[in-house]
Amino acid sequence: MKVNTNPFANYTLSIATQYEETKNGLQETQKKPARKLYRTMDAMLQECVFLGATRFGTNFIA
Secondary structure: OOOOOOOOHHHHHHHHHHHHHHHHHHHHHOOOOOOOOOOOHHHHHHHOOOHHHHHHOOOOOO
16 A cells, blocks of 8 residues: 655645535536426416416416
8 A cells, every 4th residue: 555645635635625515516506496397277376376477477367
């Protein structure tokens, strides 16, 4: 087994690990959440009457 004699190896490894965790965290936050699907108009209206306006336009009347 080879022993690492570089005094900066652990320092560099910890920086690289933190960078990787930060990069993965940023990628995770940039993902959009899954869009909720409604099978029927009644199911959508049971949740919120105003959802129709955002999905079907401002002229939507429940």
